[in-house]
Amino acid sequence: MLSTIAKDVRYAVRQLRRAPGFAAAAVLTLALGIGATTAIFTLVYDVLLKPLPYAHPGRLVVLEERVAEFRDIYPKLPMNANHFVNWQRNSHTIESMAVMEEESMPLGMSGSHPLQVLVLRATPGIFPVLDAGPQLGRAFTAQEAQPGRDRVVVLMDDLWRTQFQSDPRILGKTITLNGFPFTVVGVMPRSFRIPIIETIAGPGSSRPNPVEALVPFAFSKDQLAEAMGDFNYFGLARLKRGVSVDQANGEIDALQHTISAGLASDEQGTLSAALTPFQQALVGDNRTPLLILLAAVAGLLLVGCINIANLLLARATGRRQQMAVAAALGASRTDLLRMTMRETTMLAAFGGVLGISLAAILVPAMQRYLPPALNFRGALHLDWAGASCALLLATAATLIAGAAPAWIGSRTQPHDVLRGESRLASESRGNKRLRRALVAVEVAVSTALVLTTGLLTASLAKMMRIDRGFDADRVLTASVDLPSQSYSNLQPRAAFYKEVLERLRGLPGVEDAGLTSQLPLAGDQWIDMIRVPGDTRPAMQIPTEHFRSISPGYLEAIHLPLISGRYLNASDEGKHYALLSELTVRTLWPGMNPIGRQFSRAGNTEAPFTVIGVVRDARTISLAHDDPMMVYTPYWYRCENASGLVIRTRQDPSMMAAAIRKAVWRVNSDVSVPVVRSLGGVVADSVANRRFEMDLLLLFAVSALLLAGLGVYGVVTYSVVQREREIGLRMALGAMRVTIYGMVLRDGLLPVLVGAAAGVGVALAFARVVGSLLFQVSPYNPAVIACAVSMLVTVGAAACLLPARRAATVDPMQALRNE
């Protein structure tokens, strides 16, 4: 047995050495196909299939709420503290639960620019939910999750190592977080990791830092009293053993109905629960693009295999004599099958080994493309799952590429071959049909790939060209974080921002500068309801608006056009003025002039706001959607510790980063300025995920297009060689060169056209899946379909031209010489 295998290997290597060009092309095609598919599979496996690194991860669920009255705008909402306490007290299906929120805090004493760290504020249930405990010290207790007792911290291993030099006596020591002293009570183990929960609802492309410390979440009285607002907290729970997600959801729904029944009359709303398996929630919208990428790269591998199958078919036909001799000498059908498969197996083995090596290089490089919510498990590397995938692919490639040649080889009838050349001058009909079918399949796969890529490219181009309503050229953004201790009230915060803005405006090269509570395309934070005088509807029926706290100069800095009225200016300080977007005005005062009209925040008794201006509707939350109703209020009315500065410059903004930081630190050196970047970069980053998917698909599509072209070329060339005598005969019977050209082009393009039509059919069958990723482009867009088909037909025609030329120059006398 072993000697037979050794002999087969020897023969196969010898055969391949005789055709080094063919062997190199086939091995490289397989290696690239297997390597790329394995790398993408590893990414998909890591994101979609690999169990989360917690005990019994299948029992972890994300807790969210539904409010029927809000379902059109917010199908799901994060948790409310009041409801959380109710669920925690009354649920019998949930073993433990926690709510949490992330906050970036300065670490360290004042006097130097502090290190900004991401802190998870969580209820004590976080430890039993994730079934994890500290390696040093203890977790925080329920008593410590009370206002006034909550100054304890559990450090993550990385922070403990890098900032505290793995100090074994860290427990009991005090560190400064957010300007307050916190006592270290524990250090989590190195293997413990927490996903970045901010990114779960809408993963952006920015890469926030990982969580570096945990502090207790102590609900305030106000938070606990708020029954139908403050839906702000990420909830996570561990189900009891044997309880399904549906069962738990049913029980929490019942609790929600009880809460709904007890609501005040002006807060009446219909509550229900939305429990989602943790992994599914983490994957979120990334599932479809990842699966499309996997399908695309598998399609590319298939195209590669078909090309190799075609090459092998050509070789198999050329070796019929050899097979016939073997059959005549007594080789069984199995022996013939083995003879034909050994070469393919050897190619797949070489291709597989090279493919695994390629995947091992590619996989770590793909780490940065992991969705941020899922990029918390540590280094991405090729593991047993990826290696098994590569092995499986190599086997599949052997079967796909080798099956047809093996089938033909094993059916060799010695008397047919050994009695001499066929009397009939053309390629055998079955062989021709098979090779055309293979070309049609690879063209179909390539067309589907090119079409999908075309749609995504058109979609991204449209998104980048969309009228955003604001101008990102020569605009720099900077985020600032004020320490809570020194800036716990509105007044010092507003004073700080005012001084910083004055300094920024005084910098040479600065055209305008402004402040906003939320930088463009950086998500959303403050959603509220406003009531106009005379509107007596209950609070739950009033539409919601998205608020931004801004300073004079902000709208001017991003060139958000004014439709009517005026912008804020410095002399307005202290006044309750506001600007609204066109949509807000159309909704609140349809057909009326809004300037001078007043409104209040629902449920708020403070002085009403007066509208002084209307600005254009824009796309400041997401490029993919028009902004909802926007309300711009002045920063002296409300501003937070974390805000964004926007600076329009007269020169290249990248030169100004250091000057901006200096300007902030001149006002207060304790303030952290973690990120300074151009607004253009922020815009580009907001579509980075789409761009990454499109770039990969583009690479696969171009490769598939080239492979399809090579496939058509190979098949048509082979066909011309096989049909040389037939072509010679046709010319002897009067066929002109142009006729031969036409014949070869027609024969070559027929499978291309059939394949292209089938490819369009395949792409259209998956139109709904692809359609969910498109922006203002229909998956049935005729121009893109026509472009994709034209590309394939052009490549196919180009691939046919060379062999057609060869056919047209066949010398009939030479072709028929063996007469």
Added chain:
Amino acid sequence: MIELKNVERSYKTGHTETWVLRRIGITIREGEFITVMGPSGAGKSSLLNVLALLDDSWLGEYWFGETPVHTLSRKQRADLARQRMGMVFQSYHLLDDLTVAENIDLPLSYKNLPAKERQGMVADILDRFRIVAKKDLYPSQLSGGQQQLVGVARAVVHAPALLLADEPTGNLHSTQARDIMELFRELNRAGTTIVQVTHSEENARYGSRILGLHDGWLTRDESLQINTQEVGTK
């Protein structure tokens, strides 16, 4: 009808030039049935290729009627061949994915004839060769003799003035060969000039004249008295 003057043909292999036709001078009159004979390598097929205008690389003069073929372009020669000549091959060279009728139609398809006219011509030839019943069969479903019958039908479907045949019975057994030769004689009697290459003395006797070649030189040019009885009963 045809006049060759000092026609020569050679092939270059490396630095060596091999002559396959040397100073050939032949006159072929309309209605003749000529047999070209000679040992292997004598230049028979080369001469046939020159006559059939498949070969361009010869020297000398070739007159087809009043037309100086040696001055024609490649395309003009191809046009002349397409209109006036038919060719029968030893290996039949039928296309195996075309039916009998389609194979016969093949040379007509290169002549810009209306489809209806072509159909009529094919139907006539099928009828004349008594192979109507086989018109929808593929070559692989026919015997060797039947295949060559189709080959001849294809060669004469456009009523060429000159029929060239290269070992037309070389792959057939004697009865089939005799049938084909009888067919040639009928065609010749109906006015078609025929030039055949053969090794067979028996087949040569169907013709009216024998040309002998040896090492590229014309060594024999002999007219025959046709003895129908002798050839037919042999």
